[in-house]
Amino acid sequence: MAGVRTAMRCVVALALAAAPAGLVVPPAGAEPVGPEAASRWTALAPGVAYRELTVRTTHGSARVYAVRADLRRPGVRADLLFPGAVAARAPLTVLAGAHRAVAAVNGDFFDISEEQHPGVEATGATSGPAVYRGRALKAAVPEAQRFGWQPPPGDTAEDVLGVGVDGVARLGRLVLRGRLRAAGGGAWPLGGLNQYALPVGSIGVFTSDWGAVSRARAACGSDESRKAPCTADTWEVTVRQGRVAAVSATPGTGPIPAGSTVLLGREAGARALAGLPVGTPVAVDYRLASSGPVPFRFALGAHRLLRGGEAPAGLDDTVAEPRSALGLADGGRVLTLLSTDGREGTSTGLTLTELARTVRDLGCPDGAYLDGGASATLVARDRATGELTVRNHLDHGRERPIPNALGILTG
Known part of the structure; x- marks a missing residue:
């Protein structure tokens, strides 16, 4: 039957x-x-x-x-x-x-309200990953920081639906894989890509795809609660042409020029970035690893x-x-x-x-x-x-x- x-x-x-x-x-x-x-x-x-x-x-x-x-x-x-x-x-x-x-x-569900974080702007960014024309736009926020109904057991904020390069639509999962490497042998895993919340102690990447909204929200909440307070223990590094071009102790705002990459660290991630002065050669590599048989041409949470x-x-x-x-x-x-x-x-x-x-x-x-x-x-x-x-x-x-x-x- x-x-x-x-x-x-x-x-x-x-x-x-x-x-x-x-x-x-x-x-x-x-x-x-x-x-x-x-x-x-x-x-x-x-x-x-x-x-x-x-x-x-x-x-x-x-x-x-x-x-x-x-x-x-x-x-x-x-x-x-x-x-x-x-x-x-x-x-x-x-x-x-x-x-x-x-x-x-x-x-996808998105960051619509920040009432629990006075003075912090809601970003409007989605909770889950996104791929556009084969390009990684963003990764998933920590599970406790996602918006929307609780997913079924075993599912995560990394779950997506999209169409592969083979033209077939499918369910899947997109996991961020990335690393920051600095001259002298220092290396750190990346915990975020263009997302409104970073894991505690991590370093996140922001590109020109992010937009002009402040990046301050990424240092708010925790791995256990979206409502946890923001941390002041942050450090931001701007990378251009493979070198640290600028640094700041606070998350920035405004558009990121094409060709520039902003690294935002919180807690342990902030302390790692603070050790990279202007002029330090660095390399930033990242991708969204797919659980499917072929790469996604596009996907959304x-x-x-x-x-x-x-x-x-x-x-x-x-x-x-x-x-x-x-x-x-x-x-x-x-x-x-x-x-x-x-x-x-x-x-x-x-x-x-x-x-x-x-x-x-x-x-x-x-x-x-x-x-x-x-x-x-x-x-x-x-x-x-x-x-x-x-x-x-x-x-x-x-x-x-x-x-x-x-x-x-x-x-």
């Missing part, structure tokens, strides 16, 4: 890929979802389709909005959307419009919702919120973007358990959840007018500026 279901899903996915423009395409999932199982997918572009449905739960109903993209279709691709800097935010309609995306869904059709133990099954998710079918060659209503009107949102069931019922055996609440947003273009519109009902009717998203592009 499992083989029959798989075959059915592959046949339907192939039908989606071959469907002529404008044709109404049935869903890939063999299982119905709620009373609107007869609801159909409508084409947004060749290989890209849209659907709305209602999911009934014990606590009410939730309206769901989904976009399915066949990544095997020539010209159809997924990509990371972001405002051009890690520590920056923009509404999803702006991000999708700038990249001419056909559809998009909001991305996302947390496991399904693997092989099974939800992990420990998913929340009590709190219903607006949710966003990504689903994978046909071995990662079909990608589904999903978001819900919630907090507005009669829609109740979904628990993570219900979200997993919905993604599975839409024909996706693998999936991950993204930021939710007021961030949950899905946008899609109208095929007739070309207008890019928000499809779900937003918290208080307003788009929340977000740091990244996953977009579907064609052509």
Whole structure:
């Protein structure tokens, strides 16, 4: 029976890929979802389709909005959307419009508030790693410093969903591997890359990808608590052309010029950097090591919702919120973007358990959840007018500026 279901899903996915423009395409999932199982997918572009449905739960109903993209279709691709800097935010309609995306869904959880650290600016940077066009943008913050719902046991802030250089979407993990080496034989591991929180005692790297926001937040919190106080035991070093060009006892602010690298140390990391005077030759090497079979062309932080059709133990099954998710079918060659209503009107949102069931019922055996609440947003273009519109009902009717998203592009 499992083989029959798989075959059915592959046949339907192939039908989606071959469907002529404008044709109404049935869903890939063999299982119905709620009373609107007869609801159909409508084409947004060749290989890209849209659907709305209602999911009934014990606590009410939730309206769901989904976009399915066949990544095997020539010209159809997924990509990371972001405002051009890690520590920056923009509404999803702006991000999708700038990249001419056909559809998009909001991305990773992010540093949205610093009420516990008076005088420290929230960076807006995401908690998880990010890769853009094969380039490492940022690494994951320490587990205790991430924002968002607690992931299932065994998952970490390093978990991602992305598309590899082979064009296949997959779940994975990205771990920072890096080292600072100085003349005279000194060497130290790197604990961060363009991230809003550094491990205690570590050294982090900031590049021109970071943006103009202050780097002070990176010295706040601890490996056990995001709310722990900031440390004043810091040291910052600017590297240009392979040498220390400037030093400072406090984290800096403002854009980092291309070709320059800023090293920020806290506690033991600060003391190591303080031993590198201006003019010291240094080398900084880093990469995001992938757990997958091939490197990611792009990736963003996302947390496991399904693997092989099974939800992990420990998913929340009590709190219903607006949710966003990504689903994978046909071995990662079909990608589904999903978001819900919630907090507005009669829609109740979904628990993570219900979200997993919905993604599975839409024909996706693998999936991950993204930021939710007021961030949950899905946008899609109208095929007739070309207008890019928000499809779900937003918290208080307003788009929340977000740091990244996953977009579907064609052509």
